[in-house]
């Protein structure tokens with residue numbers, strides 16, 4: 257008998273091989289579907305980490321009309337397409353700038369959120385149990401101004417080859433009211449520049465053979481802070497060597513190092529946008545700080561259940577409930593790039609153990625065996 261979880265994962269893989277970031281909420285209010293977000297021309301991943309596309313995806317240097325208001329400390333919820341691709345989700349900010357619409361996103365970012373592998377589940381699986389949403393807070397101590405918010409889902413199912421990791425990226429435009437002063441936030445992450453194709457968290461030769469994701473951390477370094485002087489210091493992993501005090505001060509958790517200054521209660525407002533639509537009744541996911549839980553025995557194969565089975569004969573009522581689109585979406589979910597029949601788009605799955613879908617790739621790409629469990633049109 258199939259468990260609900262496994263069935264859901266299987267269906268997710270069948271429905272959508274690639275994913276985009278389509279909608280976000282500020283304290284449970286949303287400007288709308290794809291509003292304030294620079295949508296890429298397709299749902300294909302970026303794989304060249306040296307490309308400027310690694311900042312805000314293809315065409316991501318061009319602004320969109322709407323910039324959405326928020327305040328430091330606000331809760332941001334993002335929603336992505338369903339994804340069976342194992343890997344983390346991270347969020348970064350670019351700014352402050354005078355105009356988010358005019359900002360390219362090529363240059364210095366800082367990380368404000370990260371969810372990796374917690375209690376045996378990758379971020380995409382955790383999100384899958386919450387309508388593909390993930391929540392985090394804007395740090396306190398942010399300088400007022402406009403920002404780009406970068407949401408990245410990194411897919412590791414092809415990470416056993418250099419250049420095989422897939423970066424799914426979407427950037428939103430925010431106008432943030434905060435209490436910090438310029439330069440308060442860091443450490444900086446240059447995009448492109450900070451990621452290298454052979455970084456240990458991007459190129460994972462043993463990803464299907466003994467890789468332990470328990471202590472995996474996403475690219476870009478630890479979650480930063482906007483501490484400024486006299487506030488919580490940015491995280492340093494180096495213990496103090498010339499101190500006579502015990503080393504307890506060096507043990508700050510990387511994901512908790514935001515300043516302790518008081519956050520301002522906010523009224524969400526949306527510039528240039530009609531009244532926000534109501535928020536969806538979506539269960540929230542609480543990201544476990546640090547993510548370094550005490551995981552049990554090392555699984556030698558941690559991925560297959562999330563994507564290997566592309567088609568499962570499930571009761572039709574079950575399928576419907578699993579893949580139902582959020583009720584407040586104003587547009588239907590994008591159709592999948594793979595299916596049980598037809599031609600597979602570039603980067604889509606076209607084979608692998610237990611895979612029952614189509615195997616012919618669109619012109620310009622070839623079905624290539626990545627491993628026993630996954631063949632991809634590349």
Ligand SMILES: [Cu+2]
Pocket residue numbers: 272273274275341603604
């Ligand atoms: Cu994909």
